[in-house]
Amino acid sequence: MVMAKAPGKLYLAGEYAVTLPGQPSIIMAVDRFVTVNLDPRTDALISVTSNLLGHRELSSSELLTVGLDDDWRLVLRTLQLIQTYAIENGQPFTGLTVSIDSQLTMAGQKLGLGSSAAVVMALIKAYVALSELPMSSIQQYKLGALATLTTPDFKAGSMGDLAAATFGGIIRYQKFASPVIFDWLDQHRYVSEMLAATWPDLVIEPLALPADWSLLVGWTGSPADTQALLESGDLTDRDAAKQLLAQNTAPLVGMIETGLRQADFDKVRAAMQLSQEQLFAYASRVGLAYVTPALLSLLSIATEAGAGAKISGAGGGDNGIALTNDATVATAIRDAWQRAGITPLPLAIAFNFSNCI
Incomplete structure (x- = not known):
């Protein structure tokens, strides 16, 4: 076996x-x-x-x-x-x-x-x-x-x-x-x-994620259909809007990459916020059911606490994420998410895992 x-x-x-x-x-x-x-x-x-x-x-x-x-x-x-x-x-x-x-x-x-x-x-x-x-x-x-x-x-x-x-x-x-x-x-x-x-x-x-940074993941309890979300919206509007999204977010992805390599938390946090704003704009342009009240609450709690935060993936439910370099802030965000009905998932980066036995 x-x-x-x-x-x-x-x-x-x-x-x-x-x-x-x-x-x-x-x-x-x-x-x-x-x-x-x-x-x-x-x-x-x-x-x-x-x-x-x-x-x-x-x-x-x-x-x-x-x-x-x-x-x-x-x-x-x-x-x-x-x-x-x-x-x-x-x-x-x-x-x-x-x-x-x-x-x-x-x-x-x-x-x-x-x-x-x-x-x-x-x-x-x-x-x-x-x-x-x-x-x-x-x-x-x-x-x-x-x-x-x-x-x-x-x-x-x-x-x-x-x-x-x-x-x-x-x-x-x-x-x-x-x-x-x-x-x-x-x-x-x-x-x-x-x-x-x-x-x-x-x-x-x-x-790599700097060793003293914390990844937080909040689950809204509402699963999303990624394939359906990727193909939703008017086709002509979607293609043009996606090209604009690509143009606007590519530099932000580069900014996050540089921030990770330099352990520059402020740079990563700023780029995450700007990336989220671009995704909101894209969803609006194509009529995409991207953000839910639970996801908006998740983002607000994390950003008000000083973390970098954004919806992860296609939106419409599922997960949001936050990054912080302060363990006290991480604990406060998890507690606030729970009070808001958002489930913090105990996830970590899978850097080393056994592929086969």
Whole structure:
């Protein structure tokens, strides 16, 4: 048996604009995980159990032709590409017993930590460890991106959550040029060929949070549909507004990156506030249901206490984050959030986690 896990994620900066190729963002992996256990079988049965989805069985011979039209579609698409890659590398793909356990929920609700991406990457990591297939970490990320790009309802995202789930820590991330990848897919290129190729515009670089800074995460208790939010609003207005958002926020992402490298809290706090203002403006331009009363309360409490704060991710519910370099302020914010009905989540950056056992 092989066990692999992949962490959830939170955006520090760059949301929405990061869905455009080459636009910078900063993403943090957090220490709640999806864990996958894989057992090889002697027969052709693929038996998958998930604490969120239930149970699914199919034969490895029917995997490549199974429909991707239900809640299992991303799991099945990931297994399809794993099978294709294994066959391309001369390795038989036989039966598997797969167990998927997600810690990225609370009281049966998703926490907005990128659970789908963590499932994809934990599956890939586990199979690579089990099979000893030749695949670097960046190639594992690319395989996860191919799975997500080719799964109905998932191709609109930035794929940054996959990068966080692959590498952990804090990363500066820029999305690849997706039109190029779609061209390769249309050309029916081998999966192995696409994984070995250079993906234009893709950037994944490590960053760090200063040791005396505190990351605070508040959960509103209201889950959001990220894919729906990414595709909402008038199409023409959305595209123009996103280009303007990208133009205005790229320097702010750079400012946060510099602040992290220099441990300059005031710089990071100012850039977080300016980034949040740009996201409010974008949401207004496209008619996006981005901010909720709970998120607004979360932001007000944190900023009034002197922290840097912003909504993390697509908004519409889920989470807000705060950064502070004062432990007393951190405690005061958590207490005030609780009084306001916001749940502080005990999360930390997942810098070092065991990928496979």
